[in-house]
Amino acid sequence: MGAAARFSSGWATTRWVLAVFFFWSLISLSCAIGLPASRQKLEVQRHLKRLNKPAVKTITSPDGDIIDCVHISHQPAFDHPFLKDHKIQMRPSTQPEGIYDENVIFSEKKERTNPITQLWHMNGRCPEGTIPIRRTKKDDVLRASSVKRYGKKKHRSFPKPRSADPDLINESGHQHAIAYVEGDKYYGAKATINVWEPKIQQANEFSLSQIWVLGGSFGEDLNSIEAGWQNMHDFQVSPDLYGDNNTRLFTYWTSDAYQATGCYNLLCSGFIQINSEIAMGASISPISAYRSSQYDISILVWKDPKEGNWWMQFSNDYVLGYWPSFLFSYLADSASMIEWGGEVVNSESDGRHTSTEMGSGRFPEDGFSKSSYFRNIQVVDSSNNLKAPKGLGTFTEQSNCYDVQTGSNDDWGHYFYFGGPGRNPNCP
Helix, strand or coil: CCHHHHHHHHHHHHHHHHHHHHHHHHHHHHHHHHHHHHHHHHHHHHHHHHHCCCEEEEEECCCCCEEEEEEHHHCHHHHCHHHCCCCCCCCCCCCCECCCCCCCCCCCHHHCCECCEEHHHHHCCCCCCEEEEECCCHHHHHCCCCCCCCCCCCCCCCCCCCCCCHHHHHHHCEEEEEEEEEEEEECEEEEEEECCCCCCCCCCCEEEEEEEEEECCCCCCCEEEEEEEEEECCCCCCCCCCCCCCCEEEEEEECCCCCCCCEECCCCCCCEECCCCCCCCCEEECCCCCCCCCEEEEEEEEECCCCCCEEEEECCCEEEEEECHHHCCHHHCCEEEEEEEEEEECCCCCCCCCCCCECCCCCHHHCCCCCEEEEEEEEECCCCEEECCCCCEEEECCCCCCEEEEEEECCCEEEEEEEECCCECCEC
């Protein structure tokens, strides 16, 4: 056989071998790419099964939420190993004394506010013996950075008044306008919070108004119980929660500064709900409008002096449930700081301050029906009495972007207006 023939035959064989190798490489690569996707799908399915318990009844809300009425003893809290044999505390042993009468007619007609509810109530209610749980959908979990982080905040998303290093507070882009007390032992907090639907500039930003009940340092051991309303542009601090722009009731807890413990609402084992009428994470309706009707929600968080659990009440009518004391270290005893106010994420994506609004998007000086407020703010003392806060301080990172102003009167007790538009000529 000539050299040319041998070369031609050899090259043909080589090409055949390369073709086979390339073919099997493609198959191997496809399998390698497919495995993580398949594994993720299985992981998501397992997580959804853990969160979405069998329903006695299902209600579809006008905003698209699905509310499952789940038997009270089957809720996610009881997946916790320490709660396997837990006897549900169906009511607190006592409630704090001195609660403001929220049904009082304000002396000034212009400052009357209106009752509030949740959207899903339009299409039904859950039966006694069950609790309403907003169903988690596959897309909710897939929006998260990981299944493990679904329903959790990022680290360092807490306001630290009078920090010596302001950059440290805002390293994650979080900005605040709050009132706070510290320097004593606190056993709860209460406030009535004006509800709005602030404009959110972009995905991964949010705006909320809440109460923080805090214990420990602002390091890795922070204990926090939080409750209020939040609004986001499809995303939240954990970029996955709701997938819409509705204003929603929420709770959060952590015992290690948002690292491994805690979650929003009922998205992990922790909070034990006893109420059949209010769904954590569900939309609040109606909301306030500029120079028009004002709506607000009343939230009370307090420590049961007998059992030691931390309870939450929504409005005057709904005791929602409790966080068992064993979840916490410092808060197993008491809180060392209470904060009330607003928080936004400022991502500065284009090198400028975000235009995400806090509260109503107006500065405090605009006043009632224009600015957002907290009214009748109180703390619970060691005798289980609601008291006016002593030494109320205020804090904001950039008052030309978001601000806070306190006051007091006979109707609203201690109150403050807060918020702002974010980016403006004085906040570039």
